[in-house]
Amino acid sequence: MEAGFSVLIGLFFAVGVYLMLSRHIVHILIGITILGNAVNMLIFTAGRLTREVPPVIPLELYVPAGPTANPLPQALVLTAIVISFSFFAFLLVLAFRTYQELGTDDVNEMRVAEPKGEALPPQGY
Amino acid sequence: MRSVIFRTFAPFITALMVLFSIFVLLRGHNEPGGGFIGGLVGASALAIYGISAGVGPARRALKAHPMSIAAFGLLLAAVSGVLSLFTGQAFMTSQWAAVEVFGVTVDLSTPLFFDIGVYLVVVGAIGSIALALEERESD
Amino acid sequence: MTPAAPDMTILAVLAPFAAAAIAPFAVRILKHNAAWPLALVPFLIFAHFAGFVSGVSQGQTFTVAREWVPAYGVNLSFYIDGLSTLFALLISGIGTFIILYAGGYLKGHPQQGRFLSFLFLFMGAMLGLVTADNLITLFIFWELTSITSFLLIGFDHLRAASRRAALQALLVTGGGGLALLAGFLLIIQITGEIEMSKVLASGDVLRGSALYLPVFLLVLGGAFTKSAQFPFHFWLPNAMEAPTPVSAFLHSATMVKAGVYLLMRVHPVLGGTDIWMTVLPLFGGVTLLVGTLLAVRQTDLKLMLAYTTVASLGLLVMLTGTSNEKALEGAVLYLFAHSLFKGALFMVAGTIDHEAGTRDVTKLGGLRKAMPITFAAAALAGLSMAGLPPFIGFIAKEVLYYGTWGLPQGAMLLTVVAVIGNALMLVIAAAVAIKPFFGPETHTPKHAHEGPVLLWAGPVVLSLTGLAAAMMAHTTGELFIGPMLSSLKGTPATVELHLIPGYISAPLILSIITVALGIVLFLQLDRLRGIIASILAAIGWGPDRGFDQVVAAIVWISAVVTRLLQGGKMQTYMVLTFAVTGIALLLPPYLTGSFPAIPEWPQFRFYEWAVIAIAVMGLGAVLVAKTRLTAIVSLGIQGFAVATLFLLFGAPDLSFTQFMIETLSVVVLALVMTRLNLSPRDHRPLGAKLVTGVVAASVGAGLALALMAVTQTPFDGRLSEFFSQYSRAIAHGRNIVNVIIVDFRGFDTLGEIAVVVLTGLAVLGLVRIQTKPDSGNAANKANKTAAKAARKPVEAR
Structure with missing residues (x-):
C-alpha cells in the first residue's frame, strides 16, 4: 500500500512543481497548494499506513486495544495543514497586491528589485 | 452569492457552526476533534456570516477585532504553560485539578486551556484573513 | 630601574586601549597639547618593560596569564624574554615620541583626537603581538595591527589614493594573517601546545614532523606579507599615504617588523633547516636589492625612506635565514639600530614637509640655517643609517659583515649582496639627511623655519639614543642584544660589542668598500x-599594478557570476532549484545502486482505488483547466480526495481539518482570483514545457522513490508506541493525536500558533497598505489602467 501511495505522492509532487515553474502567479499559487498536500501525505505515509483504526483509546481501557494508525505523523500533519493554509492566504494576498502595484501577473516582469540591464558595479577604490 | 435563501439561513447556520465548533473543541481530548479543527469550523462560520450579511455586520457581531481574539488565544496558551513554573516543574508540564460543579466532577487542566488558546488563535487569525479578503470584495 | 612586576604586564598591554578611549576627549579639551599628558601612557609602559631588563639579561624569563576563553584554551598570556623586552621597549619608547610628534604634526586638524586614538589602538595591538604567549592571542593582536594600520593609512579617507593604499595593506597583510592562523593551528596540532613558551621547547618535534613544510610556508606567508618581502613589498611604499607619524611608527619602526619578530620568535623551532636557510636568504636578499634600487629612483623623501625600509626588512630576513650566530647577532643589532634611525628620519622628513611644504628632494636645499635642530637630528640619524662610526648603525654593519663573511656556505654571495645594499643605503641616507640641508637655498611652497618642540623632540632623542647606544656598546650588548640573541638561538648567548674595532679585519675592509662605493654612487645619483x-x-609591470588588476578581476568576476546566478528571472531560480533537488534525489541512489526494490501491486480496496482515481483526475484537471474557475474547482477536488484518503487510513482528525481547509482555500481563491484580470491559461513554449516537465517529473520520481525506499526499511515505532501507551495514563486523554498536539508536544504547537497569528497580522498589513487612497475602489474593477496608475510611483523610484 505504501508503494502505491508513494507513486501517488510522486505524482502530486510532479504536478505541484510543474505548476510552480509557471510564469503566472496564479499557477504558482495552485502549485504551492498541491505541493503542500504532497508533503503532508509524504509525512503521513512515512509513518506507515493502517486502515480505519483511528488512534483513539476506548473508554474502558488505558491503552489502545490493538494496533492503531500511527498518531505521531497525524499530529505533525494536522498543524502543518493549518500553517500551510495561513501561508497560502498570505501568498495569495501578496500576489494580489503585487498585481495591483505592478500590473502584471508574470513573475519575469516583476523586476523592481533587479531591474533589467543594471550597470556593472563601480571599479576603483 | 447573496440569494435570499442564503441570507435568511446564514445566521442560523452560523450559530449552529459556532456551537458545533465549541463542541468539537471540548470533545477533542477524548474523541476526534480539538482546537485546530474547532477553530477552523469557527472561522468558517465567521466567513459565512461575513459573506451573507456583509463584513461590517460580521465585525460588529464579533465585538472584538478578530486579531485581538487570536492574540488573546496566544496569551492564554502561553500562560497555561507558565502555570507549571509555580509548582517548580518545567515549562508546559500539565497541571490537573478536579472541580465539583453542581455535583458533577469536571476535570480542569492546563492542556484544556492550551487547547482553548489554540482554538481562539485559529478562529481569530483565519477569520481575520477571511474577513479581510471579503471586505475587499464587498466595498 | 624598578624591579620587574610581571603581573602588571597585562595592564601595560591594555593601557593603550584605555588611552585610545580617552584621547578624543583629551584633544577636545587640551587641543594639540593633549599629546603631552597622553605621551605619559607609553612612557609608563616603557618604564614597566625597562624593569625587566636586568632580570632578562641574567637569563630570566617571565610568564603571566589570565584565562580568556578557557573552552578553547585561549589565554591572555604573556611571555617576557630578551626578544619581547627589546621589542616592547622600542614600541613604547618610540611610541612616546610619536605621540608627541603627532600632537605637533596634526595641530589643529579636526580629527586629531581620532588619529591619536587609532595610534594608541595600534600601540596596544603591537605590544600585545610581541609579548603574547598564547598563539591564538598572538594571532588576534597580529590582525589587530593590520586593522589599525588600515585605519591609519586610510585616515585621510577623502583621497582615493589613501583608500586604495589602506585597502591594499589590509588585503595583503590580512591575507597573510590568515595563512599565519592556519600555520599556528598546525603547530598547535603537532605539538599539542598552545603557548609559545611551551612550543619553543618542542623544536625537534616540529622539525621532524611530516607537516613541517606546510607549517613553514604558512608562517612564512604571514611574516613575508607583514614585513613586505618581495614580491609582497608593494603595499609598504603605498602606505606612505598615511600621515607621517604613522609612517614613522608603523611602517618603519614597529609594525612591519612584526614579520621579522615572528621569524625570530619561531627561529628556535622552525629555523636551522635546509629550506629555512635557502628560502629566507633568497627572498631577503632579493628584497634588499630591489628595495634599495627602487629607493634610489625616488625623489620623494618619504618614498625613499619607505623603499629603504623594505630593503632593511629584506636584510633582516636574510640574516635571520642564515641561522648563523654571528649573523643573527647582526640582525638583532641592525633591527635595533634601524628602528632608531628610521623612526627619526621619517619624523625629519615629516617636519621638512610640514615646514617647507614639499618633500621632493630635488626641490629642497639649504635648510640647515632655517632648521638647525632638525638638521642636527637628521645628520645623526643619517650617519647611523649610512653605517658610519660612532653610531650604532656602524656596529650593526660590522657585526653583520662578520656574520655573512663567516658563513659556511654562500658567504661570498650574501656578503656581496649586503655590501651593495648597504652602499645604496648610504646613498639614500645622504640624499635624505644631507642634501636637503646643504647647497643653495631653494624656493619652497612654505617659508621654511624650525618646527615646534613637539616636532623635533622625537628625532633628536632617537638619534641621540643611536649615538649613546654605540658609545656604551658594551652595556648595549650585555643588556639588550645578548638576551635577544638568546631568544633567537634558544640557548643562552653572550654578546660583546666594541665601538672601535680591535684589529683590521675583513668586516672593517668591507665597511670601507661600502662607504667608498656609496660615495661614488651618490655622486652619480641622478x-x-x-x-x-x-x-x-x-x-x-609590477606587483602594484598587478594588485589593481586582481581587484578589478575580482569585481568583474563577481559581477558576471551574480548576473548568471541572479539574472532577475524568478523562473530561472525556480528551475535551477528544483533541477538541483531532482538531481540530489536521483543521483546518489543511481551511483550507489540503492534504488528501492520493485514493490508488489498494491492491495487497495475498490473504493480506495476510486478515491485515488479522483485525486489523479483532480490533478489532471488542474493542469488542463481552461478557465480560472475550473482550475480552482479542480484544486478542490484533489484536496477533498486527499481528505478522504486520510479518513480511510485512520486519521479522522486530519481528514476533518483537510476538508475545512480545502473549503476555505477554494472560497478564498475564488474571492480573490475572480477579481483579477489574469491570463487564464499557462502558456509555455514547447521547449519550456519540456524543460519544466522533465524537472518536475524528476523531482516527483525522486521523492516517490525515496519514500518507497523509506517505507521498505523496518519501521521504528518506539516514539509512537510511547505516545500510545501513556496518552491516557499520564495525560488523561483518549485521543492520542490531540494529546500529542496539546500536551506531549505542546511547546511545538505554541510556536505554530504564534506563526498563525503572525501570518494573520501580515495579511492584514498587506491588505491595508494602499499606495493610493482610492485604490480600494479602483481595484474593484481590476482593470489594468488602475493598476498601471498605481504602478508608476513604484517604477519612478
Missing part, C-alpha cells in the same frame, strides 16, 4: 636614477 627609471619603464 644618472643612477635615470637608468633605474628606464629599466622599470621597460618592464612596465
Whole structure:
C-alpha cells in the first residue's frame, strides 16, 4: 500500500512543481497548494499506513486495544495543514497586491528589485 | 452569492457552526476533534456570516477585532504553560485539578486551556484573513 | 630601574586601549597639547618593560596569564624574554615620541583626537603581538595591527589614493594573517601546545614532523606579507599615504617588523633547516636589492625612506635565514639600530614637509640655517643609517659583515649582496639627511623655519639614543642584544660589542668598500636614477599594478557570476532549484545502486482505488483547466480526495481539518482570483514545457522513490508506541493525536500558533497598505489602467 501511495505522492509532487515553474502567479499559487498536500501525505505515509483504526483509546481501557494508525505523523500533519493554509492566504494576498502595484501577473516582469540591464558595479577604490 | 435563501439561513447556520465548533473543541481530548479543527469550523462560520450579511455586520457581531481574539488565544496558551513554573516543574508540564460543579466532577487542566488558546488563535487569525479578503470584495 | 612586576604586564598591554578611549576627549579639551599628558601612557609602559631588563639579561624569563576563553584554551598570556623586552621597549619608547610628534604634526586638524586614538589602538595591538604567549592571542593582536594600520593609512579617507593604499595593506597583510592562523593551528596540532613558551621547547618535534613544510610556508606567508618581502613589498611604499607619524611608527619602526619578530620568535623551532636557510636568504636578499634600487629612483623623501625600509626588512630576513650566530647577532643589532634611525628620519622628513611644504628632494636645499635642530637630528640619524662610526648603525654593519663573511656556505654571495645594499643605503641616507640641508637655498611652497618642540623632540632623542647606544656598546650588548640573541638561538648567548674595532679585519675592509662605493654612487645619483627609471619603464609591470588588476578581476568576476546566478528571472531560480533537488534525489541512489526494490501491486480496496482515481483526475484537471474557475474547482477536488484518503487510513482528525481547509482555500481563491484580470491559461513554449516537465517529473520520481525506499526499511515505532501507551495514563486523554498536539508536544504547537497569528497580522498589513487612497475602489474593477496608475510611483523610484 505504501508503494502505491508513494507513486501517488510522486505524482502530486510532479504536478505541484510543474505548476510552480509557471510564469503566472496564479499557477504558482495552485502549485504551492498541491505541493503542500504532497508533503503532508509524504509525512503521513512515512509513518506507515493502517486502515480505519483511528488512534483513539476506548473508554474502558488505558491503552489502545490493538494496533492503531500511527498518531505521531497525524499530529505533525494536522498543524502543518493549518500553517500551510495561513501561508497560502498570505501568498495569495501578496500576489494580489503585487498585481495591483505592478500590473502584471508574470513573475519575469516583476523586476523592481533587479531591474533589467543594471550597470556593472563601480571599479576603483 | 447573496440569494435570499442564503441570507435568511446564514445566521442560523452560523450559530449552529459556532456551537458545533465549541463542541468539537471540548470533545477533542477524548474523541476526534480539538482546537485546530474547532477553530477552523469557527472561522468558517465567521466567513459565512461575513459573506451573507456583509463584513461590517460580521465585525460588529464579533465585538472584538478578530486579531485581538487570536492574540488573546496566544496569551492564554502561553500562560497555561507558565502555570507549571509555580509548582517548580518545567515549562508546559500539565497541571490537573478536579472541580465539583453542581455535583458533577469536571476535570480542569492546563492542556484544556492550551487547547482553548489554540482554538481562539485559529478562529481569530483565519477569520481575520477571511474577513479581510471579503471586505475587499464587498466595498 | 624598578624591579620587574610581571603581573602588571597585562595592564601595560591594555593601557593603550584605555588611552585610545580617552584621547578624543583629551584633544577636545587640551587641543594639540593633549599629546603631552597622553605621551605619559607609553612612557609608563616603557618604564614597566625597562624593569625587566636586568632580570632578562641574567637569563630570566617571565610568564603571566589570565584565562580568556578557557573552552578553547585561549589565554591572555604573556611571555617576557630578551626578544619581547627589546621589542616592547622600542614600541613604547618610540611610541612616546610619536605621540608627541603627532600632537605637533596634526595641530589643529579636526580629527586629531581620532588619529591619536587609532595610534594608541595600534600601540596596544603591537605590544600585545610581541609579548603574547598564547598563539591564538598572538594571532588576534597580529590582525589587530593590520586593522589599525588600515585605519591609519586610510585616515585621510577623502583621497582615493589613501583608500586604495589602506585597502591594499589590509588585503595583503590580512591575507597573510590568515595563512599565519592556519600555520599556528598546525603547530598547535603537532605539538599539542598552545603557548609559545611551551612550543619553543618542542623544536625537534616540529622539525621532524611530516607537516613541517606546510607549517613553514604558512608562517612564512604571514611574516613575508607583514614585513613586505618581495614580491609582497608593494603595499609598504603605498602606505606612505598615511600621515607621517604613522609612517614613522608603523611602517618603519614597529609594525612591519612584526614579520621579522615572528621569524625570530619561531627561529628556535622552525629555523636551522635546509629550506629555512635557502628560502629566507633568497627572498631577503632579493628584497634588499630591489628595495634599495627602487629607493634610489625616488625623489620623494618619504618614498625613499619607505623603499629603504623594505630593503632593511629584506636584510633582516636574510640574516635571520642564515641561522648563523654571528649573523643573527647582526640582525638583532641592525633591527635595533634601524628602528632608531628610521623612526627619526621619517619624523625629519615629516617636519621638512610640514615646514617647507614639499618633500621632493630635488626641490629642497639649504635648510640647515632655517632648521638647525632638525638638521642636527637628521645628520645623526643619517650617519647611523649610512653605517658610519660612532653610531650604532656602524656596529650593526660590522657585526653583520662578520656574520655573512663567516658563513659556511654562500658567504661570498650574501656578503656581496649586503655590501651593495648597504652602499645604496648610504646613498639614500645622504640624499635624505644631507642634501636637503646643504647647497643653495631653494624656493619652497612654505617659508621654511624650525618646527615646534613637539616636532623635533622625537628625532633628536632617537638619534641621540643611536649615538649613546654605540658609545656604551658594551652595556648595549650585555643588556639588550645578548638576551635577544638568546631568544633567537634558544640557548643562552653572550654578546660583546666594541665601538672601535680591535684589529683590521675583513668586516672593517668591507665597511670601507661600502662607504667608498656609496660615495661614488651618490655622486652619480641622478644618472643612477635615470637608468633605474628606464629599466622599470621597460618592464612596465609590477606587483602594484598587478594588485589593481586582481581587484578589478575580482569585481568583474563577481559581477558576471551574480548576473548568471541572479539574472532577475524568478523562473530561472525556480528551475535551477528544483533541477538541483531532482538531481540530489536521483543521483546518489543511481551511483550507489540503492534504488528501492520493485514493490508488489498494491492491495487497495475498490473504493480506495476510486478515491485515488479522483485525486489523479483532480490533478489532471488542474493542469488542463481552461478557465480560472475550473482550475480552482479542480484544486478542490484533489484536496477533498486527499481528505478522504486520510479518513480511510485512520486519521479522522486530519481528514476533518483537510476538508475545512480545502473549503476555505477554494472560497478564498475564488474571492480573490475572480477579481483579477489574469491570463487564464499557462502558456509555455514547447521547449519550456519540456524543460519544466522533465524537472518536475524528476523531482516527483525522486521523492516517490525515496519514500518507497523509506517505507521498505523496518519501521521504528518506539516514539509512537510511547505516545500510545501513556496518552491516557499520564495525560488523561483518549485521543492520542490531540494529546500529542496539546500536551506531549505542546511547546511545538505554541510556536505554530504564534506563526498563525503572525501570518494573520501580515495579511492584514498587506491588505491595508494602499499606495493610493482610492485604490480600494479602483481595484474593484481590476482593470489594468488602475493598476498601471498605481504602478508608476513604484517604477519612478
